[in-house]
Amino acid sequence: MAVTERELLRPRTKVDLTTTKPGTPGGIFMRQFWHAIARSEDVAPGHAIPVRIMSEDYALYRGASGRVQLVAQRCPHRGALMHLGWVENDDIRCVYHGWKYDCSGQCIEAPAEKEGFAKNVSIATFPTGEAFGLIYGYFGPDEPPAFPPYPESQGEGYIEGWPVEHVPCNYLQSFENSMDEVHVAFTHSPGGSHAALSHDLPIITAEETPWGMLRHGKRASGMVRETLHIAPNIVRVIVPPLYGMDGVGGWPEITFHFTPVDDDNHLWIVTAKVQVTGDEVVRYKEKRAEFYAARAAAPRIQSVVDDIWAGKVAFDTVRHPELAIVQDIAVQAGQGRIQDRSTETLGRSDAGLALWRRILERELQIIADGGTPKKWQRTPDDVVPIVGIPGKH
Numbered sequence: 001m002a003v004t005e006r007e008l009l010r011p012r013t014k015v016d017l018t019t020t021k022p023g024t025p026g027g028i029f030m031r032q033f034w035h036a037i038a039r040s041e042d043v044a045p046g047h048a049i050p051v052r053i054m055s056e057d058y059a060l061y062r063g064a065s066g067r068v069q070l071v072a073q074r075c076p077h078r079g080a081l082m083h084l085g086w087v088e089n090d091d092i093r094c095v096y097h098g099w100k101y102d103c104s105g106q107c108i109e110a111p112a113e114k115e116g117f118a119k120n121v122s123i124a125t126f127p128t129g130e131a132f133g134l135i136y137g138y139f140g141p142d143e144p145p146a147f148p149p150y151p152e153s154q155g156e157g158y159i160e161g162w163p164v165e166h167v168p169c170n171y172l173q174s175f176e177n178s179m180d181e182v183h184v185a186f187t188h189s190p191g192g193s194h195a196a197l198s199h200d201l202p203i204i205t206a207e208e209t210p211w212g213m214l215r216h217g218k219r220a221s222g223m224v225r226e227t228l229h230i231a232p233n234i235v236r237v238i239v240p241p242l243y244g245m246d247g248v249g250g251w252p253e254i255t256f257h258f259t260p261v262d263d264d265n266h267l268w269i270v271t272a273k274v275q276v277t278g279d280e281v282v283r284y285k286e287k288r289a290e291f292y293a294a295r296a297a298a299p300r301i302q303s304v305v306d307d308i309w310a311g312k313v314a315f316d317t318v319r320h321p322e323l324a325i326v327q328d329i330a331v332q333a334g335q336g337r338i339q340d341r342s343t344e345t346l347g348r349s350d351a352g353l354a355l356w357r358r359i360l361e362r363e364l365q366i367i368a369d370g371g372t373p374k375k376w377q378r379t380p381d382d383v384v385p386i387v388g389i390p391g392k393h
Helices: 025-030 171-177 181-187 279-297 301-309 323-335 348-368
Strands: 034-039 048-053 056-062 068-072 086-088 091-093 107-109 128-131 134-138 158-161 165-167 203-209 212-218 224-230 234-238 253-262 265-274 386-388
Touching: 025 348, 034 048, 034 253, 034 265, 048 253, 056 134, 068 128, 158 279, 165 323, 171 253, 171 265, 171 323, 171 348, 181 323, 181 348, 203 348, 212 348, 301 323
Parallel strands: none
Antiparallel strands: 034 134, 048 056, 056 068, 086 091, 128 134, 158 265, 165 265, 203 212, 212 224, 224 234, 224 386, 234 253, 253 265
16 A cells, blocks of 8 residues: 655644553554563563553563562562562562462462462562563453564574664654655765765655554665565564674664654664674674673763763764664654654655655544454464575575
8 A cells, every 4th residue: 555745745643653651542553562661681581670651560470480460560569670579480579578479379378378368469460471582461450462573584593683772762763764764865874884875865665564564665776675564663674784793693683673662762672683604603602792892892872962962072974883773763763752644755765764654643533432452473484584686596
């Protein structure tokens, strides 16, 4: 379904596209899906951490068996923070008065209370799943959809989870940026690893699919790039060789999850599948270890972004191991915590994000009107992102 220039400028509905707060049309829409909430490696057995997703707070922990559990933030007794407590086998005990909850959320011990008291107490629990080195949570009232929410890309390779980034703006700004292939030639032109996509500008078209949106970028050179935008906030795209890798690993497939923390903040939870096997995996890991050492020695990403915003350093002079991420956050979060879309002037190159806004407007309006929204499907195994010139191998 192509988006005409006239449609780009048509009046918008009144529904708020940006909020994911509980009970709002956007919040109800987003709670139909699985959401990436952490890397698996960041939650060790016996450890609990706080997580905030879509303006609600939770405790996430891994039991002795390796099972990941997601429970309400506060103990039903007197509201103590559950992530302060102890993980015992696959259960969690509140640090305040020792009330202990099993995997189902049932209280199984209330030490100072009468016998049988615990059976009347429970804490809310939420479905979790692990795939691709990530932890996912489901926050809706109904049964969760099929898991994982998309298939692993085809072929052998190594999957790497990148460090999670906290981005100080609304999730939709980053999801829309992923639909804007033209920005690469400008935002990422100073340094970085995107030169291979900056020689000419693509003509963007997009179409709605049963699983989200498929976006096409076609260049005068004949190069075609097809990117998967999986409802409601996942992107699968092939990108040039990663910075600092000297071509090791080639063009990896990247999966971005733009997970809302609240309406003003979100997480970038990212995996890369690199087409390396055997000894190539060892070489790739060695090069990535060098990269992560340089990353650890460099200034914090947000600190660099703050300096750019403050005018202390010019955008095109910045150099950083995570340069593309610095550039993206500076631009996307620089639009404001929640971008004022009423002042925009959209053009032909915005065809992808314009189509997604129409889809989102439609779905949220149906929810606001009490109707039945679209039943989204899982991405088929044979639908994959591509980049290249058709007919050439």
